[in-house]
Amino acid sequence: xxxxxxxxxxxxxxxxxxxxxxxxxxxxxxxxxxxxxxxxxxxxxxxxxxxxxxxxxxxxxxxxxxxxxxxxxxxxxxxxxxxxxxxxxxxxxxxxxxxxxxxxxxxxxxxxxxxxxxxxxxxxxxxxxxxxxxxxxxxxxxxxxxxxxxxxxxxxxxxxxxxxxxxxxxxxxxxxxxxxxxxxxxxxxxxxxxxxxxxxxxxxxxxxxxxxxxxxxxxxxxxxxxxxxxxxxxxxxxxxxxxxxxxxxxxxxxxxxxxxxxxxxxxxxxxxxxxxxxxxxxxxxxxxxxxxxxxxxxxxxxxxxxxxxxxxxxxxxxxxxxxxxxxxxxxxxxxxxxxxxxxxxxxxxxxxxxxxxxxxxxxxxxxxxxxxxxxxxxxxxxxxxxxxxxxxxxxxxxxxxxxxxxxxxxxxxxxxxxxxxxxxxxxxxxxxxxxxxxxxxxxxxxxxxxxxxxxxxxxxxxxxxx
Numbered sequence: 001x002x003x004x005x006x007x008x009x010x011x012x013x014x015x016x017x018x019x020x021x022x023x024x025x026x027x028x029x030x031x032x033x034x035x036x037x038x039x040x041x042x043x044x045x046x047x048x049x050x051x052x053x054x055x056x057x058x059x060x061x062x063x064x065x066x067x068x069x070x071x072x073x074x075x076x077x078x079x080x081x082x083x084x085x086x087x088x089x090x091x092x093x094x095x096x097x098x099x100x101x102x103x104x105x106x107x108x109x110x111x112x113x114x115x116x117x118x119x120x121x122x123x124x125x126x127x128x129x130x131x132x133x134x135x136x137x138x139x140x141x142x143x144x145x146x147x148x149x150x151x152x153x154x155x156x157x158x159x160x161x162x163x164x165x166x167x168x169x170x171x172x173x174x175x176x177x178x179x180x181x182x183x184x185x186x187x188x189x190x191x192x193x194x195x196x197x198x199x200x201x202x203x204x205x206x207x208x209x210x211x212x213x214x215x216x217x218x219x220x221x222x223x224x225x226x227x228x229x230x231x232x233x234x235x236x237x238x239x240x241x242x243x244x245x246x247x248x249x250x251x252x253x254x255x256x257x258x259x260x261x262x263x264x265x266x267x268x269x270x271x272x273x274x275x276x277x278x279x280x281x282x283x284x285x286x287x288x289x290x291x292x293x294x295x296x297x298x299x300x301x302x303x304x305x306x307x308x309x310x311x312x313x314x315x316x317x318x319x320x321x322x323x324x325x326x327x328x329x330x331x332x333x334x335x336x337x338x339x340x341x342x343x344x345x346x347x348x349x350x351x352x353x354x355x356x357x358x359x360x361x362x363x364x365x366x367x368x369x370x371x372x373x374x375x376x377x378x379x380x381x382x383x384x385x386x387x388x389x390x391x392x393x394x395x396x397x398x399x400x401x402x403x404x405x406x407x408x409x410x411x412x413x414x415x416x417x418x419x420x421x422x423x424x425x426x427x428x429x430x431x432x433x434x435x436x437x438x439x440x441x442x443x444x445x446x447x448x449x450x451x452x453x454x455x456x457x458x459x460x461x462x463x464x465x466x
Contacts (some may be wrong), residue, residue, distance in 0.1 A: 094116075
């Protein structure tokens with residue numbers, strides 16, 4: 001009897017030891033996330049963080065289901081879209097042994113960390129950096145060997161914005177842009193397109209991203225619009241804002257009766273669907289009237305519906321923003337590429353081979369080869385490792401004080417399907433009070449006439465009685 005019990009105990013111990021060994025054999029894929037959690041892109045950065053918590057759960061379940069000895073862990077760092085902070089944060093992550101990064105969000109950040117990334121062979125996939133390669137310091141594709149971006153670049157977006165302006169009938173614009181690589185890149189990309197369409201650029205106004213007082217810029221824009229009104233109708237003039245969410249602070253500082261609220265405004269992916277803009281619009285109805293028609297990369301794939309459902313179940317909101325969707329796909333690609341790398345090298349990390357694998361894994365992931373599909377649709381990378389596919393939605397601040405879709409720009413034929421075509425804003429005025437009628441005073445010459453006539457009448461009657 002003791003022999004049987006002993007055998008059973010030995011078997012149980014062996015099973016227990018095997019379980020411990022299996023747990024120890026599970027390798028953690030460490031991925032750093034550089035995103036804005038408290039700055040001008042915090043609406044999108046916090047959404048990325050929420051969505052990646054879902055990605056972590058789904059990826060871990062995938063590994064378990066397929067018997068793969070891996071799990072993923074994300075390390076979030078707040079960069080505030082500040083290039084200097086971004087460099088400090090990626091250095092911190094590197095010191096912790098992290099070689100895979102999702103982010104950063106801004107092109108200025110990417111430009112500032114580029115040399116550190118390349119010299120240390122760190123793989124980064126940005127979900128939202130859109131400046132063309134030369135503006136982040138890359139003159140040839142090899143400069144971007146370790147830098148990937150899962151969003152279309154600004155040469156795509158500015159096509160959409162220029163077509164938007166042309167469709168609406170805008171003939172002259174004032175361009176305001178945040179003074180960094182991203183803002184400057186958008187201006188440089190759209191300039192030749194506007195010239196091609198015969199749209200006059202009255203003025204180009206760069207501003208400091210960290211400014212708190214927009215008064216000088218507001219005055220300059222006001223002067224520009226007043227000058228344009230001597231030549232064009234209000235519905236032919238537009239303001240183009242290449243800004244992050246600080247455009248909300250700008251709008252809040254414009255006087256309610258300003259001429260700037262009597263023309264249409266056009267934004268971009270830095271402010272589209274911004275919560276901060278909506279907060280200002282709730283207090284300032286003039287913001288609703290200008291529309292702030294803003295383009296945002298828009299690409300949904302087969303797995304989007306399921307992720308949206310999980311997002312809602314987590315209580316995060318209605319749906320993730322596009323940048324969060326891009327980050328979600330980036331997480332999957334990094335993990336799948338890492339597993340392939342380990343299989344090829346026998347468990348040794350090789351950054352050069354990892355960089356070579358990512359485009360191939362991205363293509364296979366897009367095709368559903370791994371049994372899981374992208375949430376952003378087919379991801380086609382060009383020779384610069386940048387995404388070269390996808391449409392742009394055009395969002396605007398509606399009368400409900402909500403972001404609603406105004407239309408979609410289709411990249412395949414460069415046309416726009418409008419749902420709500422922009423039109424000249426209604427003018428918001430303070431309700432006029434009904435003027436009180438002031439009683440008309442009769443002059444003294446008129447008032448004495450009845451009195452005199454009365455006295456004459458009395459005298460006449462008295463004489464008759466006499």
